Every structure is written in structure tokens, then in C-alpha cells.
Amino acid sequence: MQAAGSPQRLVDMVFRLREYGIIAVLIVFIAVTTAIQPRFIGQQNIKFVLLNATIYALLALGETMVVVSRQMDLSVGSVLGLSAYVSSNLFGQVHGIPIPVVFLVGMGIGLVCGVVNGAITAFARVPGLVVTLATLYIIRGVDISIIGGGEVVASSLPAHFSAIGSDSVVGVPYVTICVAVIIAIGTYSLRSFRAGRELYAIGSNPDAARLVGIPIARRVFSAYVVSGTIAGLAGVIWASFYGTVDSTAGTGYELTVVTAVVVGGVAIFGGSGSAAGAAFGALLLSTIATALYALGVSPFWDPAFDGLLLVLAITLDRGIALRLAEVMRKRTFRHEP
Amino acid sequence: MSPEPVVTASVSTVVPPTSGTEPPVPSPPSGPGEAQPTGTVSARFSRIRGLARWEVALFAAFVIVFIVGRVLSPEFLTNYNFFNMGLSNGELAIMALPMTLIIVTGEIDLSVSSTLGLGSSLLGLLWMHGWPMPAVIVVVLICGAFLGAFNGFLVTRVGLPSIAVTIGTMLLYAGIAEILLGSNIVSNFPATYTNLGVYGVPGIGLSYSTVIFFVLAVIFGVVLHFTPFGRSLFAMGANQEAAIFSGLRVKRTKMILYIVSGVVCSGAGILYTFRLSTAEYDNGTGLVLSVVAIVLLGGVSIFGGKGSMVGVVFAVLIYSGLLDALLLTGFPQQASGIVIGGLLLLSVLVPSVPEFRARFRAGRYRLRRQEPEAITVHSRSVVRPLATSDSSDKAGQGGPAI
Numbered sequence: 001m002q003a004a005g006s007p008q009r010l011v012d013m014v015f016r017l018r019e020y021g022i023i024a025v026l027i028v029f030i031a032v033t034t035a036i037q038p039r040f041i042g043q044q045n046i047k048f049v050l051l052n053a054t055i056y057a058l059l060a061l062g063e064t065m066v067v068v069s070r071q072m073d074l075s076v077g078s079v080l081g082l083s084a085y086v087s088s089n090l091f092g093q094v095h096g097i098p099i100p101v102v103f104l105v106g107m108g109i110g111l112v113c114g115v116v117n118g119a120i121t122a123f124a125r126v127p128g129l130v131v132t133l134a135t136l137y138i139i140r141g142v143d144i145s146i147i148g149g150g151e152v153v154a155s156s157l158p159a160h161f162s163a164i165g166s167d168s169v170v171g172v173p174y175v176t177i178c179v180a181v182i183i184a185i186g187t188y189s190l191r192s193f194r195a196g197r198e199l200y201a202i203g204s205n206p207d208a209a210r211l212v213g214i215p216i217a218r219r220v221f222s223a224y225v226v227s228g229t230i231a232g233l234a235g236v237i238w239a240s241f242y243g244t245v246d247s248t249a250g251t252g253y254e255l256t257v258v259t260a261v262v263v264g265g266v267a268i269f270g271g272s273g274s275a276a277g278a279a280f281g282a283l284l285l286s287t288i289a290t291a292l293y294a295l296g297v298s299p300f301w302d303p304a305f306d307g308l309l310l311v312l313a314i315t316l317d318r319g320i321a322l323r324l325a326e327v328m329r330k331r332t333f334r335h336e337p
Numbered sequence: 338m339s340p341e342p343v344v345t346a347s348v349s350t351v352v353p354p355t356s357g358t359e360p361p362v363p364s365p366p367s368g369p370g371e372a373q374p375t376g377t378v379s380a381r382f383s384r385i386r387g388l389a390r391w392e393v394a395l396f397a398a399f400v401i402v403f404i405v406g407r408v409l410s411p412e413f414l415t416n417y418n419f420f421n422m423g424l425s426n427g428e429l430a431i432m433a434l435p436m437t438l439i440i441v442t443g444e445i446d447l448s449v450s451s452t453l454g455l456g457s458s459l460l461g462l463l464w465m466h467g468w469p470m471p472a473v474i475v476v477v478l479i480c481g482a483f484l485g486a487f488n489g490f491l492v493t494r495v496g497l498p499s500i501a502v503t504i505g506t507m508l509l510y511a512g513i514a515e516i517l518l519g520s521n522i523v524s525n526f527p528a529t530y531t532n533l534g535v536y537g538v539p540g541i542g543l544s545y546s547t548v549i550f551f552v553l554a555v556i557f558g559v560v561l562h563f564t565p566f567g568r569s570l571f572a573m574g575a576n577q578e579a580a581i582f583s584g585l586r587v588k589r590t591k592m593i594l595y596i597v598s599g600v601v602c603s604g605a606g607i608l609y610t611f612r613l614s615t616a617e618y619d620n621g622t623g624l625v626l627s628v629v630a631i632v633l634l635g636g637v638s639i640f641g642g643k644g645s646m647v648g649v650v651f652a653v654l655i656y657s658g659l660l661d662a663l664l665l666t667g668f669p670q671q672a673s674g675i676v677i678g679g680l681l682l683l684s685v686l687v688p689s690v691p692e693f694r695a696r697f698r699a700g701r702y703r704l705r706r707q708e709p710e711a712i713t714v715h716s717r718s719v720v721r722p723l724a725t726s727d728s729s730d731k732a733g734q735g736g737p738a739i
Contacts, residue, residue, distance in 0.1 A: 072500075074626075124693055126685045127639050129500075133626060134685075137678030144672040252623070255504055268501040300519055300618070304512020310505035314497050 062227030070270030071128035077253035083235025110232020118224030154243025203270020406662035427546020443641025451510035456606025461523030461616025485599020534612030558646030574641025
């Protein structure tokens with residue numbers, strides 16, 4: 001009885017440490033940067049970093065749900081681009097359209113994309129990586145065909161809409177607070193609700209999950225739908241941040257989001273990690289980008305840092321996993337006879 | 338859906354015609370099963386049939402693309418157009434070859450386009466510092482080998498998932514390229530080299546990159562389908578555990594593949610640089626997804642263990658033919674992603690249709706009972722799901738968790 005309990009607690013502790021590790025790295029990074037360049041924690045800068053991280057963290061929430069169930073969603077960047085254009089273009093098309101409607105339209109677009117991804121992946125049993133690689137191209141192509149050479153310019157957006165990205169309370173933008181709440185809800189649901197737990201079960205052992213009667217297709221489908229909807233929401237927020245939306249909006253975001261998720265401690269083959277960790281991963285990447293700039297390091301160094309961080313993170317995870325397996329094996333042997 | 342799968346030709350028939358006045362029409366494809374003298378006749382036959390069906394479909398698609406291209410534009414089937422088609426897709430096609438081998442073993446290399454970019458940057462940097470060109474090329478290729486070895490080290494020795502590793506090194510290598518070259522643009526390369534992007538190979542008329550692609554395709558195809566080394570790639574892709582227990586040197590083999598990929602991709606970087614006569618840090622950015630799309634379109638399974646070089650070569654031809662036809666008809670170039678993505682989606686959906694129908698008919702309970710059996714079927718055969726009755730995904734290999 002005790003033997004069954006204590007390794008479980010050990011695993012829990014290690015994974016919690018993994019998340020705290022990201023936060024610790026983040027704090028060390030901020031401290032060092034601030035020591036060298038005090039302006040780094042100026043209000044403007046914090047706001048900039050947070051705004052930057054907000055979109056990635058939001059996308060990382062949806063991506064976490066998908067990755068945890070041992071799939072991948074590569075189409076988030078394209079969905080973001082499509083949603084950003086179509087929703088912000090509504091202001092020019094329909095005079096005086098209420099902002100909530102615009103948000104609903106953006107999320108609706110994401111929902112449709114997510115349904116397509118999810119249906120093909122879950123019900124036709126095609127690997128999600130391939131499906132979303134295809135829809136990455138297709139959705140971007142649709143986006144480009146709709147836009148043509150045009151773009152939405154900031155001046156065509158109503159002031160209230162642009163204010164979403166700029167208004168803040170004590171230096172923290174409102175939208176960041178909203179996204180933080182969404183991520184908190186998402187993390188809690190993933191960890192404590194039945195559907196969320198089942199995603200972890202699917203990711204950690206699909207065969208076992210099927211045998212215990214988890215509706216795998218339905219769960220994976222829902223994960224994609226949620227991820228798509230979130231990407232749609234992120235698109236509207238993107239439009240309000242940047243104002244100018246053309247056909248390149250969100251290009252390449254998918255890999256940054258996957259990087260953030262993995263750096264944040266979500267195993268790439270599913271089964272472990274949390275949305276909060278992924279959000280901190282996104283925050284860390286965004287902080288590093290800005291910190292390099294603040295330190296006077298050429299921005300050219302940024303992708304190399306991200307890549308190195310990713311490789312380090314997974315190497316560390318691997319080391320922890322091996323060590324943990326060893327410890328648990330020893331314990332099992334000690335208690336079993 | 339297709340003519341009788343005639344199984345006579347070998348991989349080498351995809352070498353382009355010497356005249357260049359007609360499309361490179363290869364003979365009907367053959368399955369790699371021909372290279373297997375052992376095994377029962379029926380097993381061999383079913384393997385050939387399973388593979389041939391997919392490749393015949395690709396062949397049909399290829400013919401359709403070229404006919405439609407001809408109908409849409411009279412310029413399509415011209416020497417000049419073939420030259421251009423090969424020129425603009427040559428590097429992409431070359432990178433698809435090592436990628437095929439890597440995906441067959443069940444791994445992936447997403448850092449190929451960054452390796453290309455880093456090769457290009459290094460080329461520009463060394464040339465800027467006055468190195469002689471032959472030395473520069475050698476250094477770039479060696480550097481490519483090291484980049485590949487780094488991927489291989491992390492994947493095989495440290496034991497990390499290749500998809501995560503190569504997303505990391507993709508960023509890392511692209512970052513190093515940026516650090517090396519910064520915002521410099523090197524373009525004063527000697528005409529002897531930049532002519533690669535202007536003139537074709539004398540007597541053939543195709544671009545150098547195209548010819549290199551076809552030569553490499555034959556080499557890679559022979560290695561993959563006609564050597565024990567190649568067979569071992571399928572074995573470790575189908576079931577890595579089994580491969581280890583049967584004494585295959587899985588780690589070393591994968592290491593070799595990553596090194597080869599690094600060398601080939603940095604070589605593609607050299608071609609890319611000379612073609613555009615420009616070395617920039619972001620050369621080749623984003624090509625990787627197209628490379629993966631081509632390989633999967635060619636019928637290589639993302640989970641490894643299945644695929645053929647003939648299929649990939651056809652996929653390359655379909656890809657470049659289609660893009661070119663769209664370009665000639667004035668379709669917005671960027672939006673051509675719809676067509677590429679659609680093709681990719683079709684290529685994974687069509688083979689799963691019979692399985693889906695069978696599942697639908699059989700109902701849930703029978704399916705559950707059959708599942709464990711299906712796993713062993715999968716690990717033995719190299720055919721696409723089309724041919725296996727109820728193929729399933731390998732447990733614990735990152736398959737679709739259905």
C-alpha cells in the first residue's frame with residue numbers, strides 16, 4: 001500500500017519541480033538582465049514582453065491539449081492568420097459591428113478549422129501531424145486567396161478594438177490578465193476534469209486508454225476543436241495588437257508554439273506536462289528575445305537561443321525521466337518481495 | 338483506379354530523358370520486393386501489389402498533372418520550362434532523398450532547411466573572407482556532416498525524440514546562420530559557379546540541380562531497396578525493438594543517416610546559393626515543410642517502415658509539375674499551398690478509406706478484438722495500410738492515439 005503511494009507522490013513532485021524550474025530560470029534570467037540593464041524592468045518593457053507572450057501562451061494552451069494526447073497541431077499559425085484577417089476586415093465591411101461579434105466570428109473560424117483537423121485525425125485515423133501539416137498549407141492558401149494583395153490597416157480599426165492590446169492596469173495589459181485567467185481555467189480542467197485526465201491517459205498509452213474504455217476519437221477530436229478555437233481567438237487578439245494584418249500574419253508561429261510547449265515541460269509524445277508550464281515556456285521565450293535586445297546582443301542571436309533552450313529542455317527531461325524510472329524500479333523491488 | 342500494375346522496371350528508369358523535349362515519363366514503377374530473393378512467393382507478391390497500387394496512383398496523378406499542364410499552357414511541355422521547373426525545385430527535391438530514408442526508419446529531420454541556410458551562410462562568409470572556392474565547398478560539406486552528427490548524437494546517443502530535437506536544431510542552426518552572416522548579403526560569387534543557375538547541363542538541358550537529384554535518387558533508391566543496409570532501415574522503422582533484438586545496429590545506422598542528411602542538405606545549400614548567386618542568412622527558410630509534404634505524398638509512412646524511393650521521385654515530379662502549371666496559368670503563387678496541402682491530405686486519406694469502411698462495417702467490438710493481431714501484421718509488412726486489412730499503429734511509437 002505504501003509502495004503504491006510513494007512513487008506516485010515522487011512523480012508528482014518531480015513534475016511540479018519541472019514547472020518551478022522554468023519559473024526559476026525565468027527569474028534568474030530577469031534578475032541577471034536587470035542587473036546589467038536596469039531599464040529592462042521598466043513599465044513599457046514589461047508590457048511589451050507580456051503582450052508578446054500573451055498570444056504565444058494562449059496558443060500554447062490549445063497546443064498543450066493536443067500534444068498531451070500524443071498528437072500535434074501545426075495549423076495554429078495559419079488559423080491565427082485567417083482569423084486575424086477575416087475578423088479585423090469585418091470592421092471595414094460592416095459599419096459599427098460590435099466587438100464581441102468580431103471575437104465570435106474569429107473563434108468561429110478557428111472552430112471550423114479545428115473541426116476539420118479533429119475530424120480527419122480522430123475519425124479517419126490519420127496522424128494529426130500530417131493532417132495539420134496539410135491544413136497549415138490549405139488554410140494559409142485560403143487566407144491568401146481571400147486577401148489577395150490587400151491588407152487591413154490600423155486606421156480602419158475602431159479605437160475600442162485597438163485599445164484591447166494597449167490598455168493596462170499597473171503595467172499589465174487587460175488582455176494578458178484575461179488570457180491568464182483562461183490559461184488557469186484550462187490548466188485546471190486538464191488536471192482535474194475527467195475529459196482532461198483522459199487526454200493524459202490517451203497520450204501516455206493509447207492502447208491502455210482504449211482498453212479502459214476511454215472514447216479516444218471523441219477526446220482527440222475535442223482537443224483539436226479547442227485548439228482551433230483558441231487559435232481563432234488568438235487571431236483576433238493578434239489583429240488588435242498589431243493593427244496591420246496582411247497574409248503573412250502568424251507565419252511560422254506553429255513551431256514557436258511547439259517550442260514553448262516543450263520548453264514548458266510538456267512531453268512531445270504526450271502524457272505529461274501542464275498548460276501553465278507551457279504558458280511559462282512561452283513567457284520565457286518572449287523574455288529571452290527582449291532581454292537579448294536590452295543587453296545589446298544582436299537580435300540575430302534569438303533563434304539560436306530558443307533552439308538551444310529547447311534542446312537543453314528535452315535533454316533535461318530525458319535525464320529526469322531516466323533517473324525517475326531507476327528510482328521507481330528500485331523502490332518497487334524493495335517493497336514487492 | 339489504375340492499369341494493371343506491371344512490375345518490370347527498376348528504380349533507375351526515372352532518369353530523365355536525354356532530349357528533354359518530352360516529359361520524363363518513367364516506366365511503371367516496381368516494388369522493392371523484387372530485390373528479395375527470399376520469402377514466400379505469395380508474401381512477395383502481396384508486397385509488390387500493395388506498393389505498386391500506391392505508386393501507380395502517383396504515376397496516374399503525374400500523367401494527369403502533365404496533361405492538364407499542357408492543356409492549360411502551351412509553354413508547359415517545353416525544354417525551357419523543364420529547365421526552370423528543375424531549377425526552382427532542385428534543392429527541395431534533393432533534400433527529400435535523405436529525408437525519405439530518415440522517415441522510413443521512423444525518425445524525422447526538421448532541421449534540413451536550416452542546414453541548407455547555414456551552409457549557404459557559411460559559404461558566403463568564407464568567400465567574403467577570401468577563401469578559395471573549392472576549399473569553401475569542402476568546409477561547408479564537412480560542416481553539414483557535423484550538423485547532422487549533432488542531430489544524430491542527440492537522437493541516438495542521448496535518446497531524445499527526433500521531432501523535438503530537430504525542431505530545436507532547426508531554430509539553432511538558423512540562429513547560427515544569422516549570427517554568422519548577420520544582415521550581410523554576399524553576392525559576388527564567380528560566374529563559373531553562379532552559371533549553375535543560368536545554364537543547364539550540356540546535352541541534357543536540365544539544370545544541374547535536377548541532374549544531381551536524379552543521380553542521387555538512383556543511388557539512394559538502390560541503397561534503400563537493394564542493399565541489406567536499406568532493408569534494415571525498413572526493419573527498424575517497422576519495429577525498432579525487434580530490429581535491436583535481431584542485432585541491427587540501430588543507433589549507428591540512424592547516426593549515419595543524419596550525417597548523410599547534413600552533408601546532402603548543406604550541398605543543397607551550396608546549389609541554392611549559386612542559383613540565386615546570393616548568400617543570405619534566411620536562405621531556404623520554410624522549405625522543410627514542403628520537403629516533408631513531398632516525402633509523405635510519395636507514400637512514405639510518417640511512422641516509418643513503409644515507403645519507396647520511386648514514390649518519392651513521383652511525388653517530386655507531381656509537386657514541381659503542379660506548382661509550375663499553376664504558375665503558368667497565373668494562379669497566385671502563394672495560394673498554391675491549397676493544392677499542395679490538398680494533395681497531402683488526399684495522400685493520407687485515400688489509403689485509409691478501405692480501412693475506415695471495414696471498421697465501419699465490422700463494428701466496434703470486432704475491431705477491438707482484432708487490434709493486437711493487427712499490430713503484428715503491421716510490423717511484418719512494408720505495405721501501405723491500403724493493403725493490410727486492418728492495420729494499426731505501433732504501440733508507443735507516437736502513432737495516432739485512436
